[in-house]
Amino acid sequence: MKAISTEIRTIDTSSGTIRYTFERKEIKNINLRIRHDGQVFVSAPDSVSQTTIDAFVAGRKDYIFHTIADFQQQDVPCSEMQYVSGENVTFLGKNLRIKVEKDSREYVSSDGIYVFIHVKRPDYYNRKKNLLNSWLDEQRRAVFGEIMQDAHNRFTAYHVALPELRLRNMTSRWGSCQPKQGIITLNKRLIEAPKSCIEYVVFHELCHFVHPNHSKQFYTLLQVMLPDWRERKTLLERCVAI
Ligand SMILES: [Zn+2]
Structure with missing residues:
Protein backbone atom coordinates (compact mmCIF):
# COMPACT_ATOMS: atom_id res chain seq x y z
CA MET A 1 0.00 0.00 0.00
CA LYS A 2 1.23 3.46 -0.86
CA ALA A 3 1.67 6.10 1.82
CA ILE A 4 -0.46 9.18 1.27
CA SER A 5 1.61 12.33 1.18
CA THR A 6 -0.06 15.69 1.51
CA GLU A 7 1.76 18.91 0.87
CA ILE A 8 0.79 22.56 1.14
CA ARG A 9 1.95 24.49 -1.91
CA THR A 10 1.87 28.18 -2.68
CA ILE A 11 2.00 29.77 -6.10
CA ASP A 12 2.03 33.43 -7.06
CA THR A 13 -0.20 34.52 -9.92
CA SER A 14 -1.03 37.91 -11.40
CA SER A 15 -4.33 37.82 -9.44
CA GLY A 16 -2.76 36.91 -6.12
CA THR A 17 -1.26 34.04 -4.21
CA ILE A 18 -2.94 30.65 -4.31
CA ARG A 19 -2.32 28.25 -1.46
CA TYR A 20 -3.38 24.68 -2.03
CA THR A 21 -3.19 21.29 -0.45
CA PHE A 22 -1.63 18.81 -2.81
CA GLU A 23 -1.93 15.05 -2.81
CA ARG A 24 -0.67 12.28 -5.12
CA LYS A 25 -3.40 9.80 -5.94
CA GLU A 26 -4.04 6.92 -8.27
CA ILE A 27 -6.22 8.90 -10.62
CA LYS A 28 -6.12 9.70 -14.31
CA ASN A 29 -6.18 13.48 -14.39
CA ILE A 30 -5.40 16.47 -12.23
CA ASN A 31 -8.27 17.21 -9.87
CA LEU A 32 -9.03 20.60 -8.37
CA ARG A 33 -11.59 21.16 -5.65
CA ILE A 34 -12.52 24.25 -3.67
CA ARG A 35 -14.18 23.78 -0.35
CA HIS A 36 -16.83 26.10 1.06
CA ASP A 37 -14.31 27.48 3.53
CA GLY A 38 -12.14 28.58 0.59
CA GLN A 39 -9.51 25.86 0.91
CA VAL A 40 -8.15 24.60 -2.40
CA PHE A 41 -7.35 20.91 -2.86
CA VAL A 42 -5.46 19.48 -5.80
CA SER A 43 -4.67 15.86 -6.53
CA ALA A 44 -2.76 14.36 -9.43
CA PRO A 45 -1.28 11.06 -10.59
CA ASP A 46 2.44 10.33 -10.19
CA SER A 47 3.02 10.79 -13.91
CA VAL A 48 2.32 14.55 -13.83
CA SER A 49 5.19 16.82 -12.86
CA GLN A 50 4.91 19.46 -10.16
CA THR A 51 5.59 22.20 -12.76
CA THR A 52 2.63 21.02 -14.82
CA ILE A 53 0.43 20.91 -11.73
CA ASP A 54 1.40 24.45 -10.66
CA ALA A 55 0.74 25.65 -14.21
CA PHE A 56 -2.64 23.89 -14.15
CA VAL A 57 -3.61 25.64 -10.90
CA ALA A 58 -2.28 29.02 -12.09
CA GLY A 59 -4.26 28.63 -15.33
CA ARG A 60 -7.42 28.38 -13.27
CA LYS A 61 -6.72 31.39 -11.08
CA ASP A 62 -9.80 33.33 -12.21
CA TYR A 63 -12.07 30.38 -11.49
CA ILE A 64 -10.41 29.84 -8.10
CA PHE A 65 -10.68 33.45 -6.96
CA HIS A 66 -14.25 33.81 -8.24
CA THR A 67 -15.38 30.64 -6.53
CA ILE A 68 -13.80 31.62 -3.21
CA ALA A 69 -15.45 35.05 -3.46
CA ASP A 70 -18.82 33.41 -4.23
CA PHE A 71 -18.56 31.18 -1.19
CA GLN A 72 -17.71 34.14 1.03
CA GLN A 73 -20.76 36.05 -0.19
CA GLN A 74 -23.16 33.24 0.52
CA ASP A 75 -24.95 33.59 3.79
CA VAL A 76 -23.37 31.52 6.49
CA PRO A 77 -26.27 29.49 7.86
CA CYS A 78 -27.10 30.29 11.42
CA SER A 79 -26.15 27.21 13.38
CA GLU A 80 -29.09 27.49 15.74
CA MET A 81 -32.45 27.68 14.06
CA GLN A 82 -35.12 29.57 15.94
CA TYR A 83 -38.14 28.10 14.11
CA VAL A 84 -39.74 31.47 13.54
CA SER A 85 -41.52 32.96 10.53
CA GLY A 86 -39.13 34.29 7.90
CA GLU A 87 -36.40 31.73 8.52
CA ASN A 88 -35.32 29.51 5.66
CA VAL A 89 -35.15 25.76 5.34
CA THR A 90 -33.05 24.43 2.46
CA PHE A 91 -35.00 21.71 0.72
CA LEU A 92 -34.05 19.98 -2.54
CA GLY A 93 -31.81 22.87 -3.56
CA LYS A 94 -34.38 25.57 -2.83
CA ASN A 95 -35.07 27.77 0.16
CA LEU A 96 -38.45 27.26 1.76
CA ARG A 97 -39.58 30.06 4.04
CA ILE A 98 -40.93 29.14 7.44
CA LYS A 99 -44.35 30.41 8.44
CA VAL A 100 -45.45 29.60 11.97
CA GLU A 101 -49.23 29.50 12.37
CA LYS A 102 -51.20 29.17 15.57
CA ASP A 103 -53.59 26.27 15.15
CA SER A 104 -55.52 23.81 17.31
CA ARG A 105 -54.19 20.96 15.14
CA GLU A 106 -50.41 20.52 14.97
CA TYR A 107 -48.83 19.60 11.64
CA VAL A 108 -46.40 20.80 8.99
CA SER A 109 -47.14 21.35 5.32
CA SER A 110 -45.50 23.03 2.36
CA ASP A 111 -46.62 24.59 -0.89
CA GLY A 112 -43.11 24.62 -2.35
CA ILE A 113 -42.54 28.24 -1.32
CA TYR A 114 -43.45 28.23 2.35
CA VAL A 115 -43.22 25.56 4.97
CA PHE A 116 -46.10 26.05 7.40
CA ILE A 117 -45.62 24.96 10.98
CA HIS A 118 -49.06 24.69 12.54
CA VAL A 119 -48.69 24.66 16.27
CA LYS A 120 -50.86 25.30 19.33
CA ARG A 121 -48.27 27.49 21.02
CA PRO A 122 -46.09 29.38 18.48
CA ASP A 123 -43.59 30.22 21.24
CA TYR A 124 -42.82 26.55 22.04
CA TYR A 125 -39.39 26.12 20.50
CA ASN A 126 -39.04 22.37 21.10
CA ARG A 127 -42.47 21.55 19.74
CA LYS A 128 -41.82 23.46 16.50
CA LYS A 129 -38.40 21.87 16.17
CA ASN A 130 -39.82 18.37 16.61
CA LEU A 131 -42.70 19.00 14.22
CA LEU A 132 -40.38 20.31 11.50
CA ASN A 133 -37.82 17.55 11.98
CA SER A 134 -40.49 14.83 11.79
CA TRP A 135 -41.82 16.39 8.60
CA LEU A 136 -38.31 16.54 7.12
CA ASP A 137 -37.76 12.88 7.99
CA GLU A 138 -41.02 11.99 6.21
CA GLN A 139 -39.86 13.92 3.16
CA ARG A 140 -36.47 12.19 3.25
ZN1 LIG B 1 -17.81 4.86 -2.45
Whole structure:
Protein backbone atom coordinates (compact mmCIF):
# COMPACT_ATOMS: atom_id res chain seq x y z
CA MET A 1 0.00 0.00 0.00
CA LYS A 2 1.23 3.46 -0.86
CA ALA A 3 1.67 6.10 1.82
CA ILE A 4 -0.46 9.18 1.27
CA SER A 5 1.61 12.33 1.18
CA THR A 6 -0.06 15.69 1.51
CA GLU A 7 1.76 18.91 0.87
CA ILE A 8 0.79 22.56 1.14
CA ARG A 9 1.95 24.49 -1.91
CA THR A 10 1.87 28.18 -2.68
CA ILE A 11 2.00 29.77 -6.10
CA ASP A 12 2.03 33.43 -7.06
CA THR A 13 -0.20 34.52 -9.92
CA SER A 14 -1.03 37.91 -11.40
CA SER A 15 -4.33 37.82 -9.44
CA GLY A 16 -2.76 36.91 -6.12
CA THR A 17 -1.26 34.04 -4.21
CA ILE A 18 -2.94 30.65 -4.31
CA ARG A 19 -2.32 28.25 -1.46
CA TYR A 20 -3.38 24.68 -2.03
CA THR A 21 -3.19 21.29 -0.45
CA PHE A 22 -1.63 18.81 -2.81
CA GLU A 23 -1.93 15.05 -2.81
CA ARG A 24 -0.67 12.28 -5.12
CA LYS A 25 -3.40 9.80 -5.94
CA GLU A 26 -4.04 6.92 -8.27
CA ILE A 27 -6.22 8.90 -10.62
CA LYS A 28 -6.12 9.70 -14.31
CA ASN A 29 -6.18 13.48 -14.39
CA ILE A 30 -5.40 16.47 -12.23
CA ASN A 31 -8.27 17.21 -9.87
CA LEU A 32 -9.03 20.60 -8.37
CA ARG A 33 -11.59 21.16 -5.65
CA ILE A 34 -12.52 24.25 -3.67
CA ARG A 35 -14.18 23.78 -0.35
CA HIS A 36 -16.83 26.10 1.06
CA ASP A 37 -14.31 27.48 3.53
CA GLY A 38 -12.14 28.58 0.59
CA GLN A 39 -9.51 25.86 0.91
CA VAL A 40 -8.15 24.60 -2.40
CA PHE A 41 -7.35 20.91 -2.86
CA VAL A 42 -5.46 19.48 -5.80
CA SER A 43 -4.67 15.86 -6.53
CA ALA A 44 -2.76 14.36 -9.43
CA PRO A 45 -1.28 11.06 -10.59
CA ASP A 46 2.44 10.33 -10.19
CA SER A 47 3.02 10.79 -13.91
CA VAL A 48 2.32 14.55 -13.83
CA SER A 49 5.19 16.82 -12.86
CA GLN A 50 4.91 19.46 -10.16
CA THR A 51 5.59 22.20 -12.76
CA THR A 52 2.63 21.02 -14.82
CA ILE A 53 0.43 20.91 -11.73
CA ASP A 54 1.40 24.45 -10.66
CA ALA A 55 0.74 25.65 -14.21
CA PHE A 56 -2.64 23.89 -14.15
CA VAL A 57 -3.61 25.64 -10.90
CA ALA A 58 -2.28 29.02 -12.09
CA GLY A 59 -4.26 28.63 -15.33
CA ARG A 60 -7.42 28.38 -13.27
CA LYS A 61 -6.72 31.39 -11.08
CA ASP A 62 -9.80 33.33 -12.21
CA TYR A 63 -12.07 30.38 -11.49
CA ILE A 64 -10.41 29.84 -8.10
CA PHE A 65 -10.68 33.45 -6.96
CA HIS A 66 -14.25 33.81 -8.24
CA THR A 67 -15.38 30.64 -6.53
CA ILE A 68 -13.80 31.62 -3.21
CA ALA A 69 -15.45 35.05 -3.46
CA ASP A 70 -18.82 33.41 -4.23
CA PHE A 71 -18.56 31.18 -1.19
CA GLN A 72 -17.71 34.14 1.03
CA GLN A 73 -20.76 36.05 -0.19
CA GLN A 74 -23.16 33.24 0.52
CA ASP A 75 -24.95 33.59 3.79
CA VAL A 76 -23.37 31.52 6.49
CA PRO A 77 -26.27 29.49 7.86
CA CYS A 78 -27.10 30.29 11.42
CA SER A 79 -26.15 27.21 13.38
CA GLU A 80 -29.09 27.49 15.74
CA MET A 81 -32.45 27.68 14.06
CA GLN A 82 -35.12 29.57 15.94
CA TYR A 83 -38.14 28.10 14.11
CA VAL A 84 -39.74 31.47 13.54
CA SER A 85 -41.52 32.96 10.53
CA GLY A 86 -39.13 34.29 7.90
CA GLU A 87 -36.40 31.73 8.52
CA ASN A 88 -35.32 29.51 5.66
CA VAL A 89 -35.15 25.76 5.34
CA THR A 90 -33.05 24.43 2.46
CA PHE A 91 -35.00 21.71 0.72
CA LEU A 92 -34.05 19.98 -2.54
CA GLY A 93 -31.81 22.87 -3.56
CA LYS A 94 -34.38 25.57 -2.83
CA ASN A 95 -35.07 27.77 0.16
CA LEU A 96 -38.45 27.26 1.76
CA ARG A 97 -39.58 30.06 4.04
CA ILE A 98 -40.93 29.14 7.44
CA LYS A 99 -44.35 30.41 8.44
CA VAL A 100 -45.45 29.60 11.97
CA GLU A 101 -49.23 29.50 12.37
CA LYS A 102 -51.20 29.17 15.57
CA ASP A 103 -53.59 26.27 15.15
CA SER A 104 -55.52 23.81 17.31
CA ARG A 105 -54.19 20.96 15.14
CA GLU A 106 -50.41 20.52 14.97
CA TYR A 107 -48.83 19.60 11.64
CA VAL A 108 -46.40 20.80 8.99
CA SER A 109 -47.14 21.35 5.32
CA SER A 110 -45.50 23.03 2.36
CA ASP A 111 -46.62 24.59 -0.89
CA GLY A 112 -43.11 24.62 -2.35
CA ILE A 113 -42.54 28.24 -1.32
CA TYR A 114 -43.45 28.23 2.35
CA VAL A 115 -43.22 25.56 4.97
CA PHE A 116 -46.10 26.05 7.40
CA ILE A 117 -45.62 24.96 10.98
CA HIS A 118 -49.06 24.69 12.54
CA VAL A 119 -48.69 24.66 16.27
CA LYS A 120 -50.86 25.30 19.33
CA ARG A 121 -48.27 27.49 21.02
CA PRO A 122 -46.09 29.38 18.48
CA ASP A 123 -43.59 30.22 21.24
CA TYR A 124 -42.82 26.55 22.04
CA TYR A 125 -39.39 26.12 20.50
CA ASN A 126 -39.04 22.37 21.10
CA ARG A 127 -42.47 21.55 19.74
CA LYS A 128 -41.82 23.46 16.50
CA LYS A 129 -38.40 21.87 16.17
CA ASN A 130 -39.82 18.37 16.61
CA LEU A 131 -42.70 19.00 14.22
CA LEU A 132 -40.38 20.31 11.50
CA ASN A 133 -37.82 17.55 11.98
CA SER A 134 -40.49 14.83 11.79
CA TRP A 135 -41.82 16.39 8.60
CA LEU A 136 -38.31 16.54 7.12
CA ASP A 137 -37.76 12.88 7.99
CA GLU A 138 -41.02 11.99 6.21
CA GLN A 139 -39.86 13.92 3.16
CA ARG A 140 -36.47 12.19 3.25
CA ARG A 141 -38.10 8.76 3.38
CA ALA A 142 -40.39 9.66 0.47
CA VAL A 143 -37.83 11.44 -1.74
CA PHE A 144 -34.80 9.22 -1.06
CA GLY A 145 -37.00 6.10 -1.21
CA GLU A 146 -38.37 7.01 -4.62
CA ILE A 147 -34.90 7.82 -5.97
CA MET A 148 -33.62 4.52 -4.62
CA GLN A 149 -36.46 2.55 -6.25
CA ASP A 150 -35.86 4.20 -9.63
CA ALA A 151 -32.10 3.78 -9.42
CA HIS A 152 -32.45 0.20 -8.27
CA ASN A 153 -34.39 -0.67 -11.45
CA ARG A 154 -31.15 -0.15 -13.34
CA PHE A 155 -29.34 -2.69 -11.16
CA THR A 156 -31.65 -5.68 -11.50
CA ALA A 157 -29.35 -7.15 -14.17
CA TYR A 158 -26.67 -7.29 -11.46
CA HIS A 159 -28.97 -9.23 -9.12
CA VAL A 160 -28.95 -6.48 -6.53
CA ALA A 161 -31.91 -6.69 -4.12
CA LEU A 162 -33.59 -3.40 -3.20
CA PRO A 163 -31.54 -2.13 -0.25
CA GLU A 164 -33.00 -1.00 3.04
CA LEU A 165 -32.78 2.77 3.38
CA ARG A 166 -31.45 4.25 6.61
CA LEU A 167 -31.10 7.92 7.50
CA ARG A 168 -28.40 9.32 9.73
CA ASN A 169 -26.73 12.56 10.69
CA MET A 170 -23.27 12.15 9.20
CA THR A 171 -20.49 14.67 9.48
CA SER A 172 -18.12 13.78 6.68
CA ARG A 173 -19.95 11.61 4.17
CA TRP A 174 -23.04 11.74 2.01
CA GLY A 175 -23.75 8.09 2.21
CA SER A 176 -22.44 4.68 3.08
CA CYS A 177 -23.45 1.13 2.38
CA GLN A 178 -23.25 -2.42 3.66
CA PRO A 179 -23.81 -4.49 0.51
CA LYS A 180 -23.79 -7.83 2.34
CA GLN A 181 -26.49 -6.67 4.74
CA GLY A 182 -28.35 -4.88 1.94
CA ILE A 183 -28.29 -1.46 3.60
CA ILE A 184 -27.73 2.03 2.22
CA THR A 185 -27.39 4.83 4.76
CA LEU A 186 -27.84 8.40 3.58
CA ASN A 187 -26.81 11.60 5.27
CA LYS A 188 -29.94 13.44 6.44
CA ARG A 189 -28.56 16.69 5.06
CA LEU A 190 -28.88 15.36 1.52
CA ILE A 191 -32.47 16.63 1.59
CA GLU A 192 -30.93 20.11 1.20
CA ALA A 193 -29.41 19.15 -2.16
CA PRO A 194 -31.03 19.17 -5.61
CA LYS A 195 -32.56 15.84 -6.61
CA SER A 196 -29.86 15.20 -9.23
CA CYS A 197 -27.25 15.26 -6.47
CA ILE A 198 -29.19 12.81 -4.30
CA GLU A 199 -29.41 10.51 -7.33
CA TYR A 200 -25.64 10.70 -7.70
CA VAL A 201 -25.09 9.55 -4.10
CA VAL A 202 -27.62 6.73 -4.45
CA PHE A 203 -26.07 5.49 -7.71
CA HIS A 204 -22.61 5.64 -6.14
CA GLU A 205 -23.73 3.49 -3.23
CA LEU A 206 -25.63 1.06 -5.48
CA CYS A 207 -22.51 0.58 -7.62
CA HIS A 208 -20.79 -0.64 -4.45
CA PHE A 209 -23.25 -3.55 -4.38
CA VAL A 210 -21.54 -4.72 -7.57
CA HIS A 211 -17.99 -3.49 -6.90
CA PRO A 212 -17.29 -2.96 -3.16
CA ASN A 213 -14.14 -0.85 -3.61
CA HIS A 214 -13.41 2.28 -5.60
CA SER A 215 -11.81 0.17 -8.29
CA LYS A 216 -11.55 0.95 -11.96
CA GLN A 217 -14.53 -1.35 -12.57
CA PHE A 218 -16.52 0.59 -9.97
CA TYR A 219 -15.98 3.87 -11.82
CA THR A 220 -16.65 2.23 -15.18
CA LEU A 221 -20.01 1.03 -13.91
CA LEU A 222 -20.83 4.41 -12.35
CA GLN A 223 -19.94 6.08 -15.64
CA VAL A 224 -22.30 3.77 -17.54
CA MET A 225 -25.12 4.22 -15.02
CA LEU A 226 -24.74 7.97 -14.61
CA PRO A 227 -22.52 9.51 -17.31
CA ASP A 228 -22.72 13.00 -15.75
CA TRP A 229 -21.93 11.88 -12.21
CA ARG A 230 -18.95 14.25 -11.96
CA GLU A 231 -21.09 17.33 -12.65
CA ARG A 232 -23.63 16.14 -10.09
CA LYS A 233 -20.88 15.60 -7.51
CA THR A 234 -19.48 19.10 -8.13
CA LEU A 235 -22.96 20.60 -7.80
CA LEU A 236 -23.49 18.74 -4.53
CA GLU A 237 -20.21 20.02 -3.10
CA ARG A 238 -21.12 23.56 -4.13
CA CYS A 239 -24.67 23.41 -2.76
CA VAL A 240 -24.26 21.77 0.60
CA ALA A 241 -21.20 21.97 2.81
CA ILE A 242 -20.64 19.19 5.29
ZN1 LIG B 1 -17.81 4.86 -2.45
